[in-house]
Amino acid sequence: MERIIIVANQKGGVGKTSTVVNLAAGLVQLGHRVAVIDLDSQGALTISLGFDPYTVRPSTYNLLLDENIAFADVLKDTGKNIALAPANAELIAAEYKLYSQSERTERLRNILQLPREPFDFILIDTAPNLGLVTVNGLAAAHELLIPVAANYLSMRGVRSLLDSVWLIREKLNPQLKLLGVLPTLVHPKAAHAKSAIYEMKTVFKQKVFHAFIPYDDVAATAPAMRKSVLEYAPNSAVATAYLYLAKEVSYAK
Amino acid sequence: MLNKLSQDPLEGKGEEMIPQRGLPFDDIDETPLEEIPPEERIPDFSEAEITPRATESTPEEIPADDNHPFDDGDEPSFQLSAEESEALMGDTEGIFTMEATPWELTETEAEAFMGSADEAFNPEPEATPEEDRSLHGPPGEIALVEHFAEPKETEPDMGMSTHLEDDPAEIEKLFADELAQPSSPIPAQPAPGIVHAAGGVQHEAQSAEDAMIELLVTDEDMLAMWRRADQAQKDVKRLISTLYIARQQLNHIQAARNELMAGKAYYEDAERHINEVEFRVQLSIQLDKLAKTTIPRLYVYLASWFIITVALLFIFGENIFSAEGSSLYFLAGSMLWGGMGGLVGALMPLIKHFSVEQDFAPRHNWWYIASPFVGSVMGAIIYLFMMLGSLSITSGEVSSPVIIYILSGLAGYQHKIFTNLVKRMLKVLEFDGQEEVEEEVEPKTSSG
Ligand SMILES: Nc1ncnc2c1ncn2[C@@H]1O[C@H](COP(=O)(O)OP(=O)(O)OP(=O)(O)O)[C@@H](O)[C@H]1O
Ligand SMILES: [Mg+2]
Numbered sequence: 070m071e072r073i074i075i076v077a078n079q080k081g082g083v084g085k086t087s088t089v090v091n092l093a094a095g096l097v098q099l100g101h102r103v104a105v106i107d108l109d110s111q112g113a114l115t116i117s118l119g120f121d122p123y124t125v126r127p128s129t130y131n132l133l134l135d136e137n138i139a140f141a142d143v144l145k146d147t148g149k150n151i152a153l154a155p156a157n158a159e160l161i162a163a164e165y166k167l168y169s170q171s172e173r174t175e176r177l178r179n180i181l182q183l184p185r186e187p188f189d190f191i192l193i194d195t196a197p198n199l200g201l202v203t204v205n206g207l208a209a210a211h212e213l214l215i216p217v218a219a220n221y222l223s224m225r226g227v228r229s230l231l232d233s234v235w236l237i238r239e240k241l242n243p244q245l246k247l248l249g250v251l252p253t254l255v256h257p258k259a260a261h262a263k264s265a266i267y268e269m270k271t272v273f274k275q276k277v278f279h280a281f282i283p284y285d286d287v288a289a290t291a292p293a294m295r296k297s298v299l300e301y302a303p304n305s306a307v308a309t310a311y312l313y314l315a316k317e318v319s320y321a322k
Numbered sequence: 323m324l325n326k327l328s329q330d331p332l333e334g335k336g337e338e339m340i341p342q343r344g345l346p347f348d349d350i351d352e353t354p355l356e357e358i359p360p361e362e363r364i365p366d367f368s369e370a371e372i373t374p375r376a377t378e379s380t381p382e383e384i385p386a387d388d389n390h391p392f393d394d395g396d397e398p399s400f401q402l403s404a405e406e407s408e409a410l411m412g413d414t415e416g417i418f419t420m421e422a423t424p425w426e427l428t429e430t431e432a433e434a435f436m437g438s439a440d441e442a443f444n445p446e447p448e449a450t451p452e453e454d455r456s457l458h459g460p461p462g463e464i465a466l467v468e469h470f471a472e473p474k475e476t477e478p479d480m481g482m483s484t485h486l487e488d489d490p491a492e493i494e495k496l497f498a499d500e501l502a503q504p505s506s507p508i509p510a511q512p513a514p515g516i517v518h519a520a521g522g523v524q525h526e527a528q529s530a531e532d533a534m535i536e537l538l539v540t541d542e543d544m545l546a547m548w549r550r551a552d553q554a555q556k557d558v559k560r561l562i563s564t565l566y567i568a569r570q571q572l573n574h575i576q577a578a579r580n581e582l583m584a585g586k587a588y589y590e591d592a593e594r595h596i597n598e599v600e601f602r603v604q605l606s607i608q609l610d611k612l613a614k615t616t617i618p619r620l621y622v623y624l625a626s627w628f629i630i631t632v633a634l635l636f637i638f639g640e641n642i643f644s645a646e647g648s649s650l651y652f653l654a655g656s657m658l659w660g661g662m663g664g665l666v667g668a669l670m671p672l673i674k675h676f677s678v679e680q681d682f683a684p685r686h687n688w689w690y691i692a693s694p695f696v697g698s699v700m701g702a703i704i705y706l707f708m709m710l711g712s713l714s715i716t717s718g719e720v721s722s723p724v725i726i727y728i729l730s731g732l733a734g735y736q737h738k739i740f741t742n743l744v745k746r747m748l749k750v751l752e753f754d755g756q757e758e759v760e761e762e763v764e765p766k767t768s769s770g
Contacts, residue, residue: 168540201537227339234346236534247347268336274350 071187074248074318075210079233080226081197083218084253086113087288087298088314089194091307092214094297095315097150101189104144106132106177107156108206109196110163115155117292118147128157133176133205134166140185149297152188160202167201174201174241178209190318199233207234208241212248214318219255219265219281247273248321251314252281280314283307539586547592551578554599561606564680574599605681612684617676620690624672627665627694631658643723649709652723656705656730657698663734664697697734704730707747 076085076092086109093103107114108129112122122128127135127143132154144152167173181191193206207213215230217223227250238245250273256262270277282288283306291301299308555575562568574595581592635642635658642655668690675682708726 169542174537199534199537204534204537224336225338228341231339231346232341233534235341235343238346240538246349268339272336272339272345276347276350 071189071191072212073181073191073193073210074212074214075193075195075206076214076216077193077195077203077207077230078215078217078223078226079197079199079230080218080223083197083223083226084216084251084282084288085109085197086117086194087292088214088216088251088253088282088311089114089192090117090292090297091288091299091311092315092318093151093190093192094149094299095312096190096319098299098312099315099319101319102187103150104152104154104188104191106154106191106193106206108160108177108202109156109194110158110160110202111196112156112158112160113292114194115153115157117295117297118145118149118151118153118155119295120145120147120153120155122156122158125155125157128155128160129202130157130160130163132180133160133163133202134170138180139183140180149300163202164200167205174204174208177205178242181209199230204237204241207237207245210242210245212246214248214251216251216253216282217265217269219252219262219269221261221265224265224268247276248318249273249276249278251278254284255281256284278314278317280310280317282310282314535586535589539589543589544582544586547578547589547596548582550596550600551575551582551592554596554603557603557606558599561603561610562680564678567602567680571599571602602681605683608684609676609680609682612682613676616684616687617672617682620672620687623691624665624669624694627661631662631665634658652726653702653705655723656701656726658701659727660701660704660730660734661694661698663731664694664700664737665734667697667735667737668693693737694734696737700733700737701727701730704733 076089078085089105093105096103105114105118106129107122110122112120115122115125115128125145127138129143131138132140132143140154143154145155147153167176170176172179193210195203195206213234215227217227234245250269252262252266252269255266266277266281285305285307287302287305288298288307291298294301297311298305299311302308555572558568558571558575562571578592578595578599581588581595634654638651638654641648641651642658672682672690675686705726708729
């Protein structure tokens with residue numbers, strides 16, 4: 070069974086894109102077939118995997134707005150055994166254009182449901198907002214992975230995400246379940262990071278991944294090298310953590 | 323806020339993360355996340371490290387004065403060649419490319435290592451000045467932090483949201499402003515609102531529910547609703563002639579417009595008002611048609627009944643009203659008067675629903691048609707009861723039939739009350755077989 074996992078958090082810069090890239094790399098290492106979908110018009114995921122969001126076409130923009138387009142049409146080979154549905158900067162316009170479309174919230178789901186070759190995992194990266202494009206992702210996904218930066222302000226953002234999840238589950242996608250909450254940008258030594266994770270565990274209990282992503286600048290440098298942290302610094306704490314996360318994800322039912 | 327944070331940044335047990343109606347998932351307690359075989363597990367550092375409310379080290383110990391130059395690695399314009407980055411990072415590489423995994427480090431080693439990394443790099447690359455200030459920065463260092471923290475074009479929500487989050491008054495003001503500007507007579511044009519949502523410039527302060535409403539109610543929907551309000555107003559003026567009803571409808575329209583101007587969140591309330599008016603207008607349109615067909619026929623029908631009854635009373639009056647008349651005449655009299663009652667009982671609501679309330683509904687036609695018949699039957703029943711002596715007013719002998727006729731007329735007029743009365747009496751007398759007693763209900767107004 071193909072699993073479609075959306076990585077979402079309305080808070081910006083909490084490591085959504087890093088998580089998609091490195092979780093994808095981890096899952097590939099574990100032998101899975103993986104595709105990633107970039108639903109952020111800033112195209113951070115697309116850049117991290119070596120494509121230019123200003124020129125790449127067709128993109129998820131076409132996926133959301135064109136008639137008669139198949140998922141495979143937009144997939145790019147990244148040379149890392151990860152298939153990429155890239156974002157083009159014009160994706161920002163999709164927000165407006167989708168407004169006048171009839172199935173504006175279900176475009177992505179409908180396309181992914183067309184007959185096609187399955188993957189083991191499809192990971193969706195989202196923009197730090199709850200626009201129609203993000204809603205399309207939430208409607209298409211089976212599982213939700215929420216990266217939460219281990220600090221006070223980031224945790225406050227989780228609530229508005231969960232508010233939206235209520236609505237999404239009621240109106241669009243009752244199947245959407247919580248895969249897990251991933252503490253990111255964790256300063257292993259900082260007390261506030263520890264208590265942040267502790268609070269996450271109080272609320273989300275079993276659904277907080279055992280893996281947490283330490284704060285480490287390799288994570289910020291790797292994308293500039295167009296590499297996942299697993300390739301760029303395989304022995305780093307971040308790489309190990311993402312690999313462990315990949316195991317947790319692939320073992321989760 | 324600042325003080326509170328620096329004293330105790332993580333008060334509570336994560337309540338901030340829980341929506342008002344709870345978590346949207348029901349399996350949080352039950353399903354464990356993974357079933358990784360123990361031999362594949364990495365020593366579980368998270369469990370070991372994370373202890374509740376550690377207080378020994380405070381957030382202040384993390385310096386907030388150094389911004390890492392590379393934390394924008396995913397910006398489109400950032401295109402370092404390998405050599406360039408080598409040159410840029412060469413000597414720091416060793417610090418952040420860890421050769422050993424931290425879970426293999428001893429506690430003290432890790433401590434020492436992370437300590438140096440923390441000192442070398444800004445621990446919170448995404449933190450805005452506000453965040454830095456409130457979480458880590460001793461007030462004295464604010465100037466320094468602000469100097470380094472440039473506004474980030476790529477993540478516009480960051481500065482905005484944290485800024486707003488920090489100041490409830492600010493949030494309130496924002497909403498107050500938004501509410502105070504009903505934009506224009508046609509509020510469905512608020513392109514700024516859309517830009518707001520679509521551009522990702524979304525305040526976290528704005529609840530997710532609002533954000534969803536933005537998505538689910540389009541500008542077209544708003545515009546269409548506004549037009550429906552206009553149309554409804556015209557229709558009310560054209561079609562509704564009873565003053566108080568027209569006033570009611572205009573109030574609804576005004577309420578709908580107010581809701582629309584208050585924003586998309588009130589779309590459904592506006593729609594409810596408009597629906598009400600449209601329904602009423604629809605009723606009036608229907609009534610216009612009926613005024614040419616069904617209703618005149620009903621009037622003619624009831625008038626015929628009236629004429630025939632009066633004629634019969636005129637012809638047989640002598641026999642019917644004389645105290646010595648035969649019981650057959652009394653029965654006929656009761657039925658005639660009952661019928662008359664039923665007729666009046668139909669005429670009154672007909673006038674009310676057609677001319678006054680203007681909500682006559684054709685589905686009640688048969689009620690109007692049947693009413694005189696039911697009245698007659700009621701008259702007959704009244705007579706029978708009198709004869710049976712159940713209502714022992716005259717103890718068997720009819721001194722004056724007028725009393726029976728008055729009762730029959732009343733019974734016909736209010737046959738609902740009387741059928742209930744009769745039913746009750748039948749119950750008392752345990753007369754279960756009386757099927758001819760009809761349950762009739764006066765037509766109710768169809769609108770509110
Ligand atoms: N574990 C980490 N340690 C240090 N820096 C990190 C880590 N993970 C991510 N970063 C850096 O933090 C920044 C934000 O990360 P990322 O782009 O993954 O977040 P995001 O949630 O996708 O952001 P956005 O909301 O803008 O899409 C990036 O510069 C990234 O390189
Ligand atoms: Mg991103």
